[in-house]
Each structure stands twice: as structure tokens, then as C-alpha cells.
Amino acid sequence: MPKLTAQRQAILDLINASNRHWDADEVVRALVDAGASIGIATVYRGLAALESQGLIDSIQLADKKRYERADKAHHDHMVCTGCGHIEEFSHDTIEALQEAAAEKKGFKLTGHQLVMFGFCRKCRQELHT
Amino acid sequence: MPKLTAQRQAILDLINASNRHWDADEVVRALVDAGASIGIATVYRGLAALESQGLIDSIQLADKKRYERADKAHHDHMVCTGCGHIEEFSHDTIEALQEAAAEKKGFKLTGHQLVMFGFCRKCRQELHT
DNA sequence: TAGCATAATGATAACTGTTATCATTATCGT
DNA sequence: ACGATAATGATAACAGTTATCATTATGCTA
Structure with missing residues (x-):
């Protein structure tokens, strides 16, 4: 049972705010640019935790994994x-x-x-x- | 127009000989075990060349790429x-x-x-x- | 509410699969 | 056989991701 910490909430909010498909690097950059203090390792763990709870979805592309808003109806x-x-x-x-x-x-x-x-x-x- | 060298022919023969889905590492190991002399870089290039010619197919899994016999009817x-x-x-x-x-x-x-x-x-x- | 076990954080090392580099060797058309 | 072009192989480099570990936060429970 992963915890929904401030960092994870920030990641979740970011992803929920648009239809974009984010990779880990884009997420850190966006959060840091927005003034947050968060490391890349935390983002990776946060993304995995959020996905395991079904709060976000992901697609595995050839080079990297990208995360998006959860969609109950799979697309x-x-x-x-x-x-x-x-x-x-x-x-x-x-x-x-x-x-x-x-x-x-x-x-x-x-x-x-x-x-x-x-x-x-x-x-x-x-x-x- | 890539050349079908001895090394590439060996890779092709190996893949054509079964239904297996090989990753690059398994290919080198199999060829070296069979007595061939081939390096990992050559295998990567050979696999890419063979695929570009449609002689083998591939699937991109989360961690690595796997190669298989060409199949005209996509599966x-x-x-x-x-x-x-x-x-x-x-x-x-x-x-x-x-x-x-x-x-x-x-x-x-x-x-x-x-x-x-x-x-x-x-x-x-x-x-x- | 203080104490404590448990989990998360963040910097960074390590790891994995793959591509680039580069000197050497093979290939193929003329 | 010659020469241009491409392939080879050892290894360095690279990208994305995970592991490590000391530190910090979280959330029971007494």
C-alpha cells in the first residue's frame, strides 16, 4: 500500500491536468520548472506507485515508458x-x-x-x- | 543494400531453424556455442540488417527486442x-x-x-x- | 502527543540493452 | 588483382531505469 505523498500528488496532478503522455524526464522537468523540489528517482518510484494503484496508466514504447491519465475504459x-x-x-x-x-x-x-x-x-x- | 555475409547468414539460419523469439544475447551465445566466431556488435547490426530486408521479424518487448522468422502474414x-x-x-x-x-x-x-x-x-x- | 516502525526521498552508483567509434578485414564490381 | 565500399569486432559511450544508502517524513499506537 504505497503512500500518496506530496511528491506523488504533484505528479498525479500534473498528469491529470492534460491528455499528454509523459516520460519520467518530462515529469521532473515540469515539476522543477514549476518550483517543486523533486528528484528523478522519486519520480520513477512515484510513477510506478501511482500506476500500481490504478491512478495513472502507461504505455511502453520502444525507447521509454510514457504515462497518462487513468482511463477506466482501456484505449x-x-x-x-x-x-x-x-x-x-x-x-x-x-x-x-x-x-x-x-x-x-x-x-x-x-x-x-x-x-x-x-x-x-x-x-x-x-x-x- | 546490406550484404548477406557469412555472419548474417548464420544468424538467419539460426532464426529460421525454429519458432523461437531470440534476443541479441541469445543469438551470440547460440552461435558461439556452435563454434562460430561472432561479436555482439555484429549480431546487433546483422539483426537490424536482416530485418530491414524483411528476412526476419521482430517484436519490441518492454525490456528488449526479440527476433523471429519472417512471416508474410503478420501475426x-x-x-x-x-x-x-x-x-x-x-x-x-x-x-x-x-x-x-x-x-x-x-x-x-x-x-x-x-x-x-x-x-x-x-x-x-x-x-x- | 511522543515514540517508533515503516516507507519515501534524493543524490548517485550501478545495471541493461543498444548504438557509436575506429582500426582492421572482407566483399564485390570492374 | 585493384580499389571503393561495407562489415567486423572489441570496446567505449549512451539512454533509460533500478539499486543503494543515509536521511527525512509518515502514520500508527500506547
Whole structure:
């Protein structure tokens, strides 16, 4: 049972304040810039604690982990290879099909992660220039 | 146009010989154990080269990248949190739904990765012991 | 409310997977 | 065979993350 300390509350507030997907480094920087005193190790531990309590969500990208607001209805992500923009989307049918596929293999699902890569509308236009 | 050197051929043969999902370290170890002389850097470059030519596929897991035989029909993965076992599965409908979702957001898809986490049949039984 | 066990903090060392460097060697087209 | 180009391998460097450890905060409990 992790404690919701002042530092963790600050992290949580920061993440809850927007739709952004934050990495640990961005979180420290934002908090320090806002006048808080917090170290990178504390941020890593805080993020892990908050996630374990279901207060925030995360996606594991190739290079780093990014955290976002908790969403009771699980959603997936589209990542733009051009600019890094992350778009969210949810699709009940996909979820259901996953469950069915797992069932067929004898798996008891605990979670999943679907990331789609491509170019967002803006970057597509720039490619054609 | 990368060259298919002796080292890269050895990597390719190793990966093609099974359904396993290899990380770079396992590849060097296997090749060295088999009497080959190859360095870790060469393996990393070889794996990247082979993948860029479509001769092998890869999945990016949280900690490391794993390589497997190329599969023209894209498949996704179920990873057992208990023992690390990786099961493959493919589902045309899921693929189609992803395309549709991307279209709706203005994304031009270039790829995707769906990883499901859970417990395989064997590990489920052990949990109940 | 004081005392105390437990957990969190923060600076930094350590670790892991991966990429860069660079001198040497192999490859391939002419 | 020559020469340009690319690959190799040992190792340094790098990025993200976790471990260590002395110090500080938290929140029971008496």
C-alpha cells in the first residue's frame, strides 16, 4: 500500500491536468520548472506507485515508458513516426476479439497493448511537399 | 543494400531453424556455442540488417527486442508473464479494424504491434497449486 | 502527543540493452 | 588483382531505469 505523498500528488496532478503522455524526464522537468523540489528517482518510484494503484496508466514504447491519465475504459494508441504525436482510440470489438483469441490458446489475459505506427495527417502532408 | 555475409547468414539460419523469439544475447551465445566466431556488435547490426530486408521479424518487448522468422502474414503475440512463453496468433478482423480506426484519425499506417499479457495454460495451473 | 516502525526521498552508483567509434578485414564490381 | 565500399569486432559511450544508502517524513499506537 504505497503512500500518496506530496511528491506523488504533484505528479498525479500534473498528469491529470492534460491528455499528454509523459516520460519520467518530462515529469521532473515540469515539476522543477514549476518550483517543486523533486528528484528523478522519486519520480520513477512515484510513477510506478501511482500506476500500481490504478491512478495513472502507461504505455511502453520502444525507447521509454510514457504515462497518462487513468482511463477506466482501456484505449489504445497511434504513434506518429514523424512528429511523435500520440492519438488515442478505443474499439470494443478489437478487445472482444483479443479475449476470444486468448481463450483459444488457453491464456488467461491480464492486459494488452496495441500500438499502431504511421504518419498523422499533418506529417502526411509534409511528406508530399 | 546490406550484404548477406557469412555472419548474417548464420544468424538467419539460426532464426529460421525454429519458432523461437531470440534476443541479441541469445543469438551470440547460440552461435558461439556452435563454434562460430561472432561479436555482439555484429549480431546487433546483422539483426537490424536482416530485418530491414524483411528476412526476419521482430517484436519490441518492454525490456528488449526479440527476433523471429519472417512471416508474410503478420501475426501478433501473447506473452506469458509467468514463464516468458510466447504464443503467436493472427486475426484478420483485428487487422481490418485497426486500418479503419487509423483512417478515421487521418493516420497513414505503416505498422503496428499488439502484445497481449497473461498466463499460459501451464502457468495458470501452477498458480492454483 | 511522543515514540517508533515503516516507507519515501534524493543524490548517485550501478545495471541493461543498444548504438557509436575506429582500426582492421572482407566483399564485390570492374 | 585493384580499389571503393561495407562489415567486423572489441570496446567505449549512451539512454533509460533500478539499486543503494543515509536521511527525512509518515502514520500508527500506547
